[in-house]
Amino acid sequence: MKRYQFIGLCGSLRKHSAHEQILNTIAEELLPSDSSLTLYRLHNLPPYNEDHDGPSVPDAVLELRQAVLAASGIVIGCPEYNHGMSGVLKNALDWLSRPHGKSVLTAKPVLTFTASPAFTGGVRAQQQLNETLWAVSAELTRYPQIVIGSVHSKLSNGRLVDESTRNYLRLGVKALSEMM
Template identity: 60%
Template sequence: MKTIHLLGLCGSLRKASSNAVILRTLATELVPARIHLRLHSLHDLPLYNGDVDGGDVPAAVLALRDAVEHAEGVILGTPEYSHGMSGVMKNALDWLSGPNFKSPLKGKPTITFTATPAFTGGTRAQQQLHETLWAMQAELVAYPQIIIADVDAKICDGRLWDESARQFLANGVSALEERVRDAAPATLTWA
């Protein structure tokens, strides 16, 4: 079976980011061997500036766009700050939407998750994130919202250990894999 190449983006720059821990747990423990999940850092991404978008685009932006372009599917994880997605995630999506709305996310199978210490688990950030992805014409994979509430109690020793959260997240990745495989062009074989 062909390996599926997925890209993970974390909307937090914190060293001890729960969302980064979850993405690393996914990449090292939860995705099956037939999936390769590569994590791409947003730490060096400058603030969006339309004056340079399409001209002298910063190297970090080009690297991000290239990573998304070459991925077959994308997983976005973000905390919820002030009832919305993080500025880090919004900034990355702004860079990915241009220039002229020619986004490498357009038509790309995508799933999202939010993880917060709050009991809401980031549902408001999820809504805002989905609204932005719809505007960019990313293909949101049909799967229930992946929200991980009370995340601090579900992470220990640098990994997501809560079995129900792990299973729900792994099932979301399976839905993403299925969509990627369904979208792949059929290979012709001759008898």
């Protein structure tokens, strides 16, 4: 049986962020039995600078690119900051999209979700995130957008506990797995 290894990218650097809690819930409770998900932290990525790409690319960027390249697919949790995706996630996607024409994101299966304390669930960030992923030729999972409103009421003890949201995410992960 083939085993699928997914990488999780969290667009929040906050300790105990809702997105990290949801990614951990996916990793430990919602994946198919033939899959695993490893959370990759974006804390050490420097701001994108084309002058530092190529032969002098920072080690943290090389490690991230290698992790994405080796992964079967990516699950991205994106917060909404000021009606858009977080700068830390956009920065990571900028590093991953380079060098031009050789992006490790090209044709890489990706499932995205946004979550917010607001009832809108980060829908504006979801749109920006999807536009960026389309621009770099990532393969978006064919599944309705996953936007989780009132997220704090759906978390408890570091886990996503809202059953309808868990089921919706489980089906999204299944759709991602079926792309392999």
